[in-house]
Amino acid sequence: MSLTTPRLLLGCAVLGATLLASGCGFQLRGTGVDNVDLNELDVTARNRYGQTYQQVLEALEIDGVNVTPSAPYQLQLLNESQGRRAVSYTSRATPAEYELTSNLTFQIADRQGRPLIGPETLNTRRTYVNDKDNIIGTTEEEALLRNEMRGDLTRQLLFRLSSLTESELSAREQTLDQEQMP
Numbered sequence: 001m002s003l004t005t006p007r008l009l010l011g012c013a014v015l016g017a018t019l020l021a022s023g024c025g026f027q028l029r030g031t032g033v034d035n036v037d038l039n040e041l042d043v044t045a046r047n048r049y050g051q052t053y054q055q056v057l058e059a060l061e062i063d064g065v066n067v068t069p070s071a072p073y074q075l076q077l078l079n080e081s082q083g084r085r086a087v088s089y090t091s092r093a094t095p096a097e098y099e100l101t102s103n104l105t106f107q108i109a110d111r112q113g114r115p116l117i118g119p120e121t122l123n124t125r126r127t128y129v130n131d132k133d134n135i136i137g138t139t140e141e142e143a144l145l146r147n148e149m150r151g152d153l154t155r156q157l158l159f160r161l162s163s164l165t166e167s168e169l170s171a172r173e174q175t176l177d178q179e180q181m182p
Contacts, residue, residue, distance in 0.1 A: 035063050035064065035162060036060065036063045036064075036065050036158060036161045036162050036164075037162070037164070037165050037166070038065055038073065038161065038164065038165075038166055038169075039065070039066060039166065040065070040066045040067075040068055040070075040071035040072065040073075041060060041065050041066075041067055041068075041071050041073055041074070041075050042067070042068060042069050042070070042071040042073070042074040042075070043056060043057055043060065043067055043074070043075045043077070044074060044075070044076050044077065045076070045077035045080075046077070046078070046079070046080075047080070050080070051147075051150055052077065052080055052104065052150050052153065052154065053077060055150060055151065055154045056075075056077065056154055056157060059154050059158055060158075060161075063158065072110070072111060072166075072169075073108055073109070073110060073111075073116070073166075073169050074108065074109045074110070074111070074113075075106060075107075075108055075161070076106060076107050076108070076109055077104065077105075077106050078105045078106060078107060078119055079103070079104070079105040080102070080103070080104050080105075080153075081102070081103045082100070082101065082102050082103075082146070083100070083101040083102075084098050084099070084100050084101075084142075085098065085099055085101075086098055086099075086130075087099045087127060094130075094132060095130050096129065096130055097127055097128065097129055097130060098127065098128055098130055098142075099125055099126070099127045100125060100126045100127070100128070100142065100145055100146065100149065101123065101124070101125045102123065102124050102125075102146070102149040102150065102152075102153060103121055103122065103123045104121065104122045104123075104153045104156075104157065105118075105119050105120070105121045105122075106118055106119065106120060106122070106157060107119040107120065108164070108169065110169075110173045110176070114173075114176050116169050116172040116173060116176070117164065117169075117172070120160070122153050122156040122157060122160070123153075124149045124152040124153055124156070125149075126145045126148070126149060128141050128142060128145055
């Protein structure tokens with residue numbers, strides 16, 4: 001048996017597994033979001049150095065959106081809040097599980113600051129076990145969950161933005177202009 005026969009068999013096995021996986025509808029996990037159709041967008045936030053703001057900027061740029069202050073529409077990240085509450089307790093009345101929540105409120109405004117979309121609030125939540133014997137591990141788990149939740153909020157925001165077009169925003173802006181006319 002030559003050395004190329006095992007490689008050939010391995011290649012056929014990989015090809016066969018790929019065909020089977022694609023035939024059943026399997027897809028690699030991605031953002032699950034269609035592309036954002038907006039060409040330009042200005043992005044503002046109360047915390048311009050925050051991780052959520054940075055993730056949103058990066059995601060928009062990856063999607064091909066030119067983030068510039070001179071854009072005709074402005075994505076405003078109005079408020080980001082986080083919470084934590086105990087959801088179950090041990091027999092000693094100490095928290096056994098915590099529920100983490102994160103909310104992001106945003107709106108899309110025109111150059112005059114008039115809201116065209118929103119304000120809308122996106123939210124996500126996770127639960128984790130509070131291990132009183134492993135405080136460092138529990139703290140790290142909470143930090144990892146917070147980061148994962150931030151990614152979820154960014155994906156939800158991109159999903160919402162992917163449903164918008166510049167023509168739709170322009171139509172909303174024209175409607176506002178007509179409402180202000182006497």
